[in-house]
Amino acid sequence: MDQYLLFAIIGLGSGCLYAALSMGLVITYRGTGIINFATGAMAMWGAYVYDELSDTGDLVLPLVLIRSRISLGGSSGSVPFGVAIVLAVLSCSLVGLLVHFLVFRPLRRAPILARVVASVGVLLIIQALIVMHFMSSARVVAPILPNEPVSFAGVSFSRDRLWLTAVVLLTAAAAWAWFRFTRLGLATRASTESERAVSLARYSPQVLAGSTWVLSSTIVGFLLIMASPIVSLSPWTYLSIVPALAAAVIGRLLSIAVSVAAAFGLGIFQSIVVYQTTNPWWPDWAITGIPDALPFGVIVIALFGLGHNLPTRGAVEADALPEVVRPKMRPSVVASAVVAAGVLTAVAQGSYRIGIMTSMIMTIVMLSLVVLTGLVGQISLAQAAIAGAAGFALSKLGDSVGIPFPISLLLAALMATAFGLVVGVSALRIRGAQLAVVTLAGAVALEEFVFRNSAITGLYGNPITGPSLFGANLSIREGRNFARMEFGFLVLAVVTVCAIAVGNLARSATGRRFLAVRSNERAGASVGINVAGTKMLAFALASFLAGVGGAFIGYSRGQLSAESFAVLIGLSFLALAYLCGITSVPGAIIAGLFAPLGIVYITADRIAELGRWYQLVAGVALVATAIFFPEGVAGAYRQNLARLRAFRSRRRARAEARERSDLGATPTEPGAGTAGESVRLSEYRRKERQRSFEGAPVVLAVEDLTVRFGGLKALEGVSLRVREGEIVGLIGPNGAGKTTLIDALTGFVPSRGRVTFCEERLAREAPHVRAQRGLARTWQSLELFHDLTVRENVQVAAERSSMRSVLADLVIPERPADTSRVDAAMQIVGLVGDTETRPANLPLGRQKLVGVARALASEPRVMLADEPAAGLTTAESIALGVRLLDVASEGVSILLIDHDMNLVLDICDYIYVLNFGQIIAEGTSAEIRANETVVDAYLGSGAHT
Secondary structure, rough: HHHHHHHHHHHHHHHHHHHHHHHHHHHHHHHOOOOOOOHHHHHHHHHHHHHHHHHEEEEEEOOOOOOOOOEEEEHHHOOOOOHHHHHHHHHHHHHHHHHHHHHHOOOOOHHHHHHHHHHHHHHHHHHHHHHHHOOOOOEEEOOOOOOOOEEEOOOEOOOHHHHHHHHHHHHHHHHOOOOOEEEHHHHHHHHHHHHHHHOOOOOOOOHHHHHHHHHHHHHHHHHHHHHOOOOOOOOOHHHHHHHHHHHHHHOOOOOHHHHHHHHHHHHHHHHHHHHHHOOOOOOOOOOHHHEEEEEEHHHHOOOOOOOHHOOOOOOOOOOOOOOOOOOOHHHHHHHHHHHHHHHHHHHHHHHHHHHHHHHHHHHHHHHHHHHHHHHOOOOOOHHHHHHHHHHHHHHHHHOOOOOOOOOHHHHHHHHHHHHHHHHHHHHHHHOOOOHHHHHHHHHHHHHHHHHHHHHHHOOOOOOOEEEEEEEOOOOEEEEEEEEEHHHHHHHHHHHHHHHHHHHHHHHHHHHHHHHHHOOOEEEEEOOOHHHHHHHHHHHHHHHHHHHHHHHHHHHHHHHEHHHHHHHHHHHHHHHHHHHOOOOOOHHHHHHHHHHOOHHHHHHHHHOOOOHHHHHHHHHHHHHHHHHHHHOOHHHHHHHHHHHHHHHHHHHHHHHHHHHHHHHHHOOOOOOOOOHHHHHHHHOOOOOOOOOOOOOOOOOEEEEEEEEEEOOOOEEEEEEEEEEOOOOOEEEEOOOOOOHHHHHHHOOOOOOOEEEEOEEEOOOOOOHHHHHOOOOEEEOOOOOOOOOOOOHHHHHHHHHHOHHHHHHHHHHHOOOOOOOHHHHHHHHHHOOHHOOOOOEEEEEHHHHHHHHHHHHHHHHOOOEEEEEOOOOOHHHHHHHHHHHHHHHHHHOOOEEEEEEOOHHHHHHHEEEEEEEEEEEEEEEEEEHHHHHHHHHHHOOHHHHHH
């Protein structure tokens, strides 16, 4: 028992470090909505500045190329403790302020991906500055707090950990009081819920954000300085951000108290686990890395336990992702690029050929990020670790087991795929920055528990035998012949296949589903897309690509070490992919060129010896790209090219207009040729549905449906029926529960009661299953897929996937297919002329029709239309009514929700009235018009006229 107490006290040191970092994470998130992965690095700068002041008396500034040291020590060679700690803490505050003004303030309206990448860029910059100014070796910092030994319960230990714990707890209490009792703190808490509301209260969200950055940097910097004599101070101390993230996630990124308590608990638990590993019964393979792998498990469990309940910031503007432009297959361009790469590989010699090979290998890894992050929007910081899993597996399969190439390569990539799927399971409930947290923790766990575990990887390195095929030696070296051309051609062949496959994927039906999930997961599920399966497929494909890249990294080096796939490498992978264009195949190729040890790196180092500056330059370029070119270098090129083409198009149009004017031509008047449609609209209100639906089969029956949100009853005992081919209206005031009813019927909210669809009861079926059975819906807020054209929005609802179709999409993406459902849906709603237009470029009325067409393309039995006329003009509403009548004439039943009473009363065969979650009336249009209860509750006196 004494040993448990001793190790628990030892764990207080790590617990204090985690608590300080988790406190900074929570404070920053509450004030800015940003999960700052650079929290540890920013605080580390202050700790190094303090130690340098105490040791040499020099104040080090975060500068390069100009003088960065100011001597303050005089003849003594050091400065007093008070001066040193004040200057060091102020340097942390300055770093926080600079990070806010130079990086995140310009990114306040940027996508989440841009902010995550910018945070990674800040980490890379500060870590590079620390190595440049303070070297890379660990430092022993002189004691700050009293460290005399003390005895308790028979255990003797240094008392500095108790003092440090007290300092951390007092600081946490002060931070809690600041948020709880000060006006600025209360305003910061309020901005988490709604920046607009805070602005109306005359507080600037950006001033609050700046003060939060300064407060967070000051607190964490001060605490890390106090902890530096107890914990290790090295350029890799920033990795403590992973257990700190675990603690902050437990506190839901809101509670300082819970996060600090969790941090102490995690530090103590890790220390006790270390003690347990000394027992003889503990397995040898689990001695190394287990404590470092614990935060990954904690984060996954916490996120799965909290899931969607993790807070999101009430920002004024919604986030968006960089635009995806699907490439067209141009065989001549591909062939030219392959020939050029082959010629360069043949002509280059020595390190330059190695650089070309490395760039091609890194392109494969970057392609994995194009699939996962670019096409599906899942942010992963674990691609280097996944690549490493394949590399180390290849060593075992090839050298230990003797499996030949290429089977060993495929098996290694499949093992990487398995690990990627384990990480990907977390994506079923989370995305964005939260997923980045999970993948970062997973990367640290794999590096520490597997790559650095000699019981798993071996004591004498991990040699990898070069590939050979049909007796031909394809390895990178043969005797003294290094960087062999044969290996370069093998890599070129593999990267060409991978790039073509990813390009095909982006243009295929699978790519459309990826982009639909990236754009809107709820809308994707509502048209029959299995969102969970689509995400897992993306993780599998991306992990396989990363595994292939990792295997070739192993082939190129002949022997692997953990440093080849360290966490910092994974961060740089995401940084480079984003910098060069994470949404396109050309972006991945450019990223491969700029990768560490790639051809650009080798050339720059040979010409100007820029190798030691590479990480710093990459970090600065990454932050600058996130600010000025949110879609990366390739995206900026596409935008500029599009602007040039638009300019030329406008100039041609003006020239043609002048020519017509000179010839006396008269342009067609707007609206000409629409007389037939005008007659149809004029007949619309007189159109009567003479058919009786009494004997028609019931396709949707709702009985006693109840929906609760906590103690609030949104719906109570709702019952209604929809018959085949019938248009049923559902009206009621705002907040009556109409949209909630549609959400319940389509599986987006849990409910009680009985729902029967086509004589089958719906109970716990997922939304995509209900959609596939024929229960379609539209959305009040449109919820269109803005990365797809109008036709593709409709097309994605008509397509169904299988593993066979996915494999075919990688090879032949544009196969002949039956498009009759898509053509019919677009014809019914009148969108034939807008097929290649993006939804955002259409008027609101036609965007509403896109939602209707998308629902129709899934061949529904029942379509649930949620306020399709909201925001439309009278003419647009009338036109919509005509379209809905056309839809019903095709045998599709419609449940129509809308506030346009003329629309509902004129086209609906039967109407239900909902108020405060209950049906208060039902009947035909005439009966509803005459119902006094409905008139009083909703229609008003005008309904009688």
